[in-house]
Amino acid sequence: MIFWFSGTGNSRWVAEQLARQLNDRLISIADAISAAEYRYTIAADERLGFVFPIHSWGPAPIVLRFIKQMHIDGYSTSTYTWMACTCGDECGHAVALWQKALGRIKGNAAFSVQMPNTYICLPGFDVDAPDVVTRKLAAAEPRVEHIALSIAQRRCTIDVVEGPKATLKSRVVYPLFKHYGHSDRAFKVNTAVCTRCGTCVKACPVGNVAIDESGTPRWHHRCELCLACIHACPQRAIERGTATVKKGRYHLPNKYKQ
Numbered sequence: 001m002i003f004w005f006s007g008t009g010n011s012r013w014v015a016e017q018l019a020r021q022l023n024d025r026l027i028s029i030a031d032a033i034s035a036a037e038y039r040y041t042i043a044a045d046e047r048l049g050f051v052f053p054i055h056s057w058g059p060a061p062i063v064l065r066f067i068k069q070m071h072i073d074g075y076s077t078s079t080y081t082w083m084a085c086t087c088g089d090e091c092g093h094a095v096a097l098w099q100k101a102l103g104r105i106k107g108n109a110a111f112s113v114q115m116p117n118t119y120i121c122l123p124g125f126d127v128d129a130p131d132v133v134t135r136k137l138a139a140a141e142p143r144v145e146h147i148a149l150s151i152a153q154r155r156c157t158i159d160v161v162e163g164p165k166a167t168l169k170s171r172v173v174y175p176l177f178k179h180y181g182h183s184d185r186a187f188k189v190n191t192a193v194c195t196r197c198g199t200c201v202k203a204c205p206v207g208n209v210a211i212d213e214s215g216t217p218r219w220h221h222r223c224e225l226c227l228a229c230i231h232a233c234p235q236r237a238i239e240r241g242t243a244t245v246k247k248g249r250y251h252l253p254n255k256y257k258q
């Protein structure tokens with residue numbers, strides 16, 4: 001059983017690869033929350049996995065909110081429980097934050113996969129150059145195979161890139177990000193170039209974007225700041241304040257989408 005969340009598709013691809021290689025079932029955290037479905041049953045020999053992006057040196061907050069509410073019938077201390085996060089570079093102390101949210105469920109293994117960066121909201125942060133995107137995606141394929149093998153063998157391991165100053169980033173910056181960083185009030189649409197195509201509506205994993213009666217996309221204050229809407233817009237009509245104006249946009253290549 002693999003619970004997954006993804007904004008721009010990186011974590012979705014990792015979750016799908018792992019599910020295929022491990023012959024596990026996939027459960028979308030966004031769909032589960034929207035259906036208020038928090039109770040699941042796990043078989044005695046089944047593994048429990050989580051795949052998600054790193055947001056500000058911690059798990060994307062929606063993942064922790066889901067984990068804190070979920071109930072797994074049939075869980076026992078012999079249930080092998082793992083996480084795989086995707087990040088542009090490093091994940092800080094995300095593993096400890098995941099374990100804390102799990103409560104009585106004991107995490108056995110954690111892995112990180114470096115994928116193309118999607119964070120563009122602050123000065124100094126931008127998408128990766130095309131050659132870096134190509135290199136990261138090429139390295140991700142054998143990395144995911146390695147992770148699948150480790151999970152299949154039920155290895156107990158912490159195999160993540162924490163990066164420097166992890167305590168400061170995960171214990172100070174991450175809580176601030178969770179508290180103040182999620183507002184969608186700064187999203188704006190350049191109506192002169194927006195074609196009302198609805199790509200932003202489809203891209204949002206949590207159903208936060210809708211086209212209003214005048215044909216303009218509107219954000220409804222349930223944003224996870226995954227930035228899927230900004231990156232997906234084919235017209236580059238969406239910005240978040242001014243910080244994203246001169247930044248690149250990320251599109252996971254089609255061959256990584258099902």
Ligand SMILES: Cc1cc2nc3c(=O)[nH]c(=O)nc-3n(C[C@H](O)[C@H](O)[C@H](O)COP(=O)(O)O)c2cc1C
Nearest residue numbers: 006007008009010011053056057087088089090118
């Ligand atoms: C709000 C936000 C914060 C992010 N913070 C980090 C971070 O702290 N460290 C990092 O290496 N990458 C960070 N990233 C990059 C993503 O973790 C990375 O691109 C991830 O693969 C995106 O996954 P997704 O396509 O499944 O949404 C951040 C991205 C976003 C949107």
